[in-house]
Amino acid sequence: MDLKTRGVPATDEERAAIELVLGPAPARDMHDARGGHEFRSRRHLLLPTLNAVNDRVGWISQQAIDHIAERLDASPAEIYGVATFYALFATEARPPRQVHVCVDLACRAFGGVTEADLPADAHPSPCLGMCEQAPAMLVIDSGNPAQRVAIGGITADQIGAATSGDRIEPPTRSPAEFVPQAGDPDLVLLRRAGSGDPLDIEAYVEDGGLAALAQAIDFGPAKIIAAVEASGLLGRGGAAFPTARKWEAVRTQETMPHHLVCNADESEPGTFKDRTLMENDPFALLESMIIAAIATGCQYGWIYLRGEYPSVEATLTSAIETFRRSGLLGPQKGFDITLVRGAGAYICGEETAIFNSIEGYRGEPRNKPPFPFEVGLFGQPTVVNNVETMMNIPSIMLGRTESNRRLFCLSGAVVNPGVYEVELGLTLAELIDMAGGLRDGSQLQAVLLGGAAGRFVGPDSLDLVLTHEATRDAGLSLGSGVVMVLDQTVDLVDQVRRIAAFFRDESCGQCVPCRVGTVRQEEVIERLASGIRDGQLELLEDIGKAMTDASICGLGQTAHGAIESAIVTLGVFGDD
Template sequence: MTVEAFLPRDTTALALDADEVAAALLDAGVQLTRNGSRGAFWLEPLLEVKVNGERIAFGPVTVEDIPGLLDSLAAEPADHPRYLGPVEAIPWLAGQQRLTFQRAGLGDPLCLDTYRSLGGFAGLEQALAMSSRQIVQEVKGSGLRGRGGAAFPAGIKWQTVLDTEADQKYVVCNADEGDSGTFADRLLMEADPYQLIEGMAIAGLAVGATRGYVYLRSEYPLAAEVLVAAIERAREAAYLGQDILGSGRAFDITLRIGAGAYICGEETSLLDSLEGKRGMVRVKPPLPAVEGLFGKPTLVHNVLTLAAASTVLAEGAAGYQELGTGRSRGTLTLQLAGNIRHGGLVEVPFGVTLRQLLEDFGGGSLSGRPIRAVQVGGPLGAYLPESQWDMPMDYEAFAEIGAMLGHGGVVVFDDSVDMAQQARFAMEFCALESCGKCTPCRIGSTRGVEVIDRIVNGERRDENLILLEDLCVTMEQGSLCAMGGLTPNPVRSALAYFGEDFG
């Protein structure tokens, strides 16, 4: 009897030798589908085998496991040491509420039939039957907020682009996911690329844009490969192009690859980069929604925001609204990373606490040592000690304590971390990646490294602490964009909560 199996082909699975495992499975005559990952990265390579119509999981599997594992299928699969039971019953996955990542890992990411059979393109079909104004209304009603980090209400942006008259408008997808500890955009593009394509097409119809760009970071070569193929197939099937599904309406997507500049994740710098220039931050206003790419009205959104638009249209604004807490509606995609046992993508309604995330999902540190600090929201996010882990995770609650959810990255450090070194790194990274346009960021970051060194070395400590705070205020208030403006977050929180590390 032929064995039917699924083995992910995403960056993390491949980084843990999934291709070698796949080769062993194919050699053994297994009928193998390379699916996208479900984001349970701690279990990768996560092999799923169909047994009596149910997908049974084994993980993490190695090449050496394969012969014994295949033998166990004929006897008693549950006896195999890598046996995890039915994949959807794995508590780590069953405890999530997936919307954006509902399809991730179910099938071949590039198969259009699979995407359609799982509800794909329902949102686009809805949108084609609506006027631009109606689509924008739906997005407004959903309460969707930008998922890139700033959490700006998406509907307002859509309305602005729609209301601005121009001979050409653009939709730009910010896929320059540079924050350490984040991989949600990458997973979505690798595991469910059509959702992004669908969301972008909906956005184009809504704001009157016929051209879209995806600006993808160069550190994601596999995502690039998947997107190129997905765009091509979507075009062949008339989901993109001059005449979308016979509607007479046009929208097409061009993929552009970045070149290793963190700052290009900032939307105006990204636009300059797309225009073939240095990725320099622009002064706002004018907002990109009014004067964006090539000076035209441009809707710029993160991957997850655009993808969510397809869910909003498919499910309706009301359905989307029902999830979440306060003004944070829908689901939150968190990414558990760093020194954590069970790392991966966790999609839950807003309001989960950091402690639930670290303990229930994360299972404690990877090293087995106590967790000491957690950086939430990427390199520009605050380091939080245990006293702050019981706060609900939503935009407003985090803002109240000078922290941010950002793009949802959660990086865990055990008690071996030197927090002065982490604070110094925040300044170093800012110095390395600053576009250089504004002085507080360009010069302040270098001065910040020096001042922190002096504090740690005990040189006129009290005076230098005052100087560092003064520098943080200058960077926060005087920088053009979030790079210089938020770098004080990790520095100040490290000092406030872990002051004993600073000499």
């Protein structure tokens, strides 16, 4: 390939940011044949490099794109294609302060923040994963170093202050503040929430940390997988696939190396459980990953963290360093973990889009089959597990025989919103009671189960038993554990409009049913919201059916579910 760039040198700042990730540029002269494969084999450093430039300069200029292209021996068009895929990047100059205010379901219903309320220079943001503290914003100050702060419980004044450039203090809250059960001795997944500094490795070990790893080493791969299988652990990312089957499929692949990807791209509106887990017990996640790597023969571990979780990024970076220093991770141990930060793309939580994103390509889902266990990250056998799934592993190694605990993200009109760990089998009413019941004066109007990709249920579903089987029988899914409680004050039509806008924004654009279908769906919703009825419900049903049946990935396939339930179950638009 002949690279054609414009010959305009990158600025010193851009060059420094690029070299932070790629190292100093090798000296080359006109007759130097270096490059080629050596450069292209570092393509997976593209996303970190773009993040570095965007962090330091605030946007990604054409000369920065050209320079990255030269360093990775990739065409500038490819780099531009990747840079324009992510919502947190810009390819036009912009001020160093960028304010992203969540206008998603919980924040608009209970934080009173909608697009119309924002100052002109604030970005309306999809769910920031802080629904229990709604409303929330993410403030990014580019520079060296960049400051990235996510703040919950904000006021209109704070948004105004942030957009006018006032200094933003990082919140000092403890990660356990929104874990209402913190300290409960029965907790398994959240057992360390509130037990002091989550990054104190000595306290972790004293508290029983690393015992599961010792047990797993003793077990060896076959026994680890047998224990996971016996526990009946199902994936917690939304699809509920048996974890042991995934692991066994990768373990038996002859192609080497194997990869372990921890999906921490938690972006489903209403979901904040993985953030809560990682903030409160980062070492347990790393320990779980090491155990999974032993079981599946993985040499490379990856944590793909959404770009909107700056505090988790700091926590995990520090935890990984501590584990390396303690000799638990690193090349000499045969397994290391790389933290990859996303840059604003819901679709990258899809299990094959995550591969493309890590590899430095646009985060578009891949065709299945082939499935990840066979052809995954870098075309090699790969395990992808959600954070909560991983966090089940240590207790299973230590003798827990049933994976019957899971997390629910309670938000909305409950007294104590937050993440709750419960034994499966509770009813929806019991779960809402755990969160202190409805707020004073609130009457239940609806509950959103499973997020934007889930479905609404009405007050008549309070007896619904929250298990995989019972929800499946009711045509529902626990999904990522979202339980957003909507009272009579919530405008359901507004919620439906937001869901339609969310999917239109987040569609990757690869396949026609989703790329155009999400746009047409939103157009119909807007017509319905403005009172036009004439045949619109029928048209919407047609659109929904095509998206569900013909889209490449889960995004398009679920983009109509919540809207359909709002119409059919809740009757938000009445009858046709």
